[in-house]
Amino acid sequence: DTGVSQDPRHKITKRGQNVTFRCDPISEHNRLYWYRQTLGQGPEFLTYFQNEAQLEKSRLLSDRFSAERPKGSFSTLEIQRTEQGDSAMYLCASSLSRDEQFFGPGTRLTVL
Amino acid sequence: AQSVTQPDIHITVSEGASLELRCNYSYGATPYLFWYVQSPGQGLQLLLKYFSGDTLVQGIKGFEAEFKRSQSSFNLRKPSVHWSDAAEYFCAGGGTGRRALTFGSGTRLQVQP
Numbered sequence: 001d002t003g004v005s006q007d008p009r010h011k012i013t014k015r016g017q018n019v020t021f022r023c024d025p026i027s028e029h030n031r032l033y034w035y036r037q038t039l040g041q042g043p044e045f046l047t048y049f050q051n052e053a054q055l056e057k058s059r060l061l062s063d064r065f066s067a068e069r070p071k072g073s074f075s076t077l078e079i080q081r082t083e084q085g086d087s088a089m090y091l092c093a094s095s096l097s098r099d100e101q102f103f104g105p106g107t108r109l110t111v112l
Numbered sequence: 113a114q115s116v117t118q119p120d121i122h123i124t125v126s127e128g129a130s131l132e133l134r135c136n137y138s139y140g141a142t143p144y145l146f147w148y149v150q151s152p153g154q155g156l157q158l159l160l161k162y163f164s165g166d167t168l169v170q171g172i173k174g175f176e177a178e179f180k181r182s183q184s185s186f187n188l189r190k191p192s193v194h195w196s197d198a199a200e201y202f203c204a205g206g207g208t209g210r211r212a213l214t215f216g217s218g219t220r221l222q223v224q225p
Contacts, residue, residue: 042202042215103156
């Protein structure tokens with residue numbers, strides 16, 4: 001069990017640029033989640049996949065955000081036309097059925 | 113709406129003292145409840161979880177939590193705090209019909225020598 005990995009760990013970008021983050025879940029986990037965490041707050045749910053199907057999206061996920069999980073393995077989260085308000089830690093988690101969610105170390109995004 | 117509240121933003125305790133971190137939930141049915149710990153630069157680590165059954169649950173690192181339906185609470189406790197316990201603690205809840213977790217805003221624990 002190598003845990004959930006995320007890449008990159010840090011990303012600095014200029015406003016208006018597009019960014020993409022990757023998450024590799026624990027290999028046998030069929031569920032994958034994306035959360036966003038801003039300073040001083042708990043993580044907020046963005047979206048959820050069961051295998052390759054995106055089953056739930058938060059209203060926080062504006063049309064500038066898109067997530068994919070091709071073949072039910074790794075997932076990507078893309079933010080288009082980034083804004084300063086997108087600066088946050090983006091967390092990925094995976095789980096097997098309804099069991100506990102295992103979190104990755106996160107990708108810290110800074111939009112200048 | 114489902115919600116999880118952690119009333120204490122910051123708590124300071126002396127090493128060796130007992131600890132209780134408060135968590136209140138608002139759910140239509142009995143939720144699944146979790147406590148996670150987050151150290152600087154680290155991901156969230158699960159301390160313990162409650163799905164059903166015995167209302168006193170034991171977790172890792174000597175932590176325990178008690179589910180009290182009458183008080184809508186799931187407080188985290190530890191009898192003797194170690195300096196390494198200094199971190200941010202998050203209570204989270206999930207409902208049977210929803211897979212995503214709802215997190216509280218966290219409690220930052222500082223441990224004095």
